[in-house]
Amino acid sequence: MTTPFRYPDGPHQRLHGPRGYASYESYRPWLRDEFAFRCVYCLTREAWGPFTGVYALDHFVAASLRPGRRDRYDNLLYACVSCNLIKGSRRTPDPTAVLLAPGVHVTADGMLHADSPQAARRMELVGLNRPRLREFRELWIRIVQLAAVAEPDLYRRLLSFPDDLPDLQRLRPPGGNTRPAGITASHLARRQAGALPATY
Numbered sequence: 001m002t003t004p005f006r007y008p009d010g011p012h013q014r015l016h017g018p019r020g021y022a023s024y025e026s027y028r029p030w031l032r033d034e035f036a037f038r039c040v041y042c043l044t045r046e047a048w049g050p051f052t053g054v055y056a057l058d059h060f061v062a063a064s065l066r067p068g069r070r071d072r073y074d075n076l077l078y079a080c081v082s083c084n085l086i087k088g089s090r091r092t093p094d095p096t097a098v099l100l101a102p103g104v105h106v107t108a109d110g111m112l113h114a115d116s117p118q119a120a121r122r123m124e125l126v127g128l129n130r131p132r133l134r135e136f137r138e139l140w141i142r143i144v145q146l147a148a149v150a151e152p153d154l155y156r157r158l159l160s161f162p163d164d165l166p167d168l169q170r171l172r173p174p175g176g177n178t179r180p181a182g183i184t185a186s187h188l189a190r191r192q193a194g195a196l197p198a199t200y
């Protein structure tokens, strides 16, 4: 069974490299694809909510601290508005380098655990064990477990990729794309090639 709150096994290597958009909002389709349609901090998925208005483009190094980095793609993360607000403009360890399995893991009661001081600090700064979030995780773990046993179609829908995968091939970033090979590894390209798993 796919577990809904499993963090990546290794540090994230950027897949895409769009450059030159006048507004950082234009990076959104790239970031959705880059971070698999879920918040890099709490792993809340697009499929579990109303989606519109739920996700922010998070500046890893806050725009107020380093204005020159405001629009640089590699400084942007895909995060839910809740985690983005809690993080604010604090300097924190890179979540894509420290929130990693198996050291960081969620138990059936929804609690998140970390076995490294860096990851624990990251969790604390973004409030990853805030009571409402712990409860949210516990509920989803139980829902997914029930669906896995009793409702295979529901289970698949809860853990599938979104239907509206961005077509990055059609986008033309003004400053080009420093990692063009990422297009063929994008979720849409993998779905079209029959290589995208049904759940994740």
Ligand SMILES: [Zn+2]
Pocket (backbone or CB within 6 Å): 039, 040, 041, 042, 043, 044, 079, 080, 081, 082, 083, 084
């Ligand atoms: Zn989040």
